[in-house]
Amino acid sequence: MIPALRFEHYKLDPKAAGYSGSIVSLSDQAVTPRLGLIWRVSPLVQPYAQWSKGFRAPTPDQVNNGFSNPTQFYQSIGNPDLKAEHANSVEVGLRGKLAETLRWQLSAYDNRYKDFITQEVVRGTGRPTDPLVFQYVNLADARIKGVEARIVWDLMPGLNLNASVAKTRGHSTENGVETPLDSVQPLRGKVGARYETGPWSVETTWVHSSGKKPSDVSTVGWYTPKKYDVVDLGGSYRFDKTYSISTYVTNLFDKKYWRWSDVTGIAATSPVLDSYTAPGRAFQVTLRADF
Structure with a gap:
């Protein structure tokens, strides 16, 4: 049994130098308890559960923000009335390991929020004459629940295989009506493999994302991207304790796809929809120095 108690306080006191708009100051505080339980039945299976209260203060850019991108037909505005977010969270799961070579975890969680902070499209369609306007707002009651699974397998010295999957659903409630949370992915x-021998290492990952269903979107008429699969490939070489070089090919097969987080609020009929696609095949080379 692992109990914990946390006290949090924040204060936002911005200065208006060089800015002609209005700004606001905020402060708040909260006590957030937590209780964790672990039953170590055996190394292979260890059930656990956790209950916690959460508190998240608005960030300065969520409250006092102003940004416009006329070439991409969107802008972001601040919300001086934004309040701190409070959460009541429960998580249960199983985890374990087998012979020090295989580690796994399965979990389910249910988070309920008061004054949930989320970025929403408050107006606009993303057209040149009607740009999107993004703003962080509070949702009085919200709920996010989901399941996750992951496994790591050290197949042989230097070779590591890993896989994970996550499914989440969320909605807000107002006057008894449930509305999907657009911030939920x-x-x-993800499936990955990494091999390391001496100063050399190579790795590859395959990422799959399901499509966004129209029923999981708050507004009818928004573009809902279809499922996609992307493969990345890379490797690195360490010269000594200080210097190393790495190179990666992302989106190896040059897949054309849209991420939901990039097209939230974009109309399905938008004439500039292609400008929101994720990057195609790209090459990256990085030289790193650790002192």
Whole structure:
């Protein structure tokens, strides 16, 4: 049994130098308890549960923000009335390991929020004459629940295989009516492999994302991207304790796809929809120095 108690306080006191708009100051505080339980039945299976209260203060840019991108037909505005977010969270799961070579975890969670902070499209369609306007707002009651699974397998010295999958659903409630949370991502899965020998290492990952269903979107008529699969490939070489070089090819097969987080609020009929696609095949080379 692992109990914990946390006290949090924040104060936002911005200065208006060089800015002609109005700004606001905020402060708040909260006590957030937490209780964790672990039953170590055996190394292979260890059930656990956790209950916690949460508190998240608005960030300065969420409250006092102003940004416009006329070439991409969107802008972001601040919300001086934004309040701190409070959460009541429960998580249960199983985890364990087998012979020090295989580690796994399965979990389910249910988070309920008061004054949930989320970025929403408050007006606009993303057209040149009607740009999107993004703003962080509070939702009086919200709920996010989901399941996650992950496994790591050290197949042999230097070779590591890993896989994970996560499915989340969320909605807000107002006057008894449930509305999907647009900030919730669709199901995502990942499979990766990494091999390391001496100063050399190579790795590859395959990422799958399900499509966004129209029923999981708050507004009818928004573009809902379809599922996609992306493969990345890379490697690195360490010269000594200080210097190393790495190179990666992202989106190896040059897949054309849209991420939900990039097209939230974009109309399905938008004439500039292609400008929101994720990057195609790209090459990256990085030289790193650790002192």
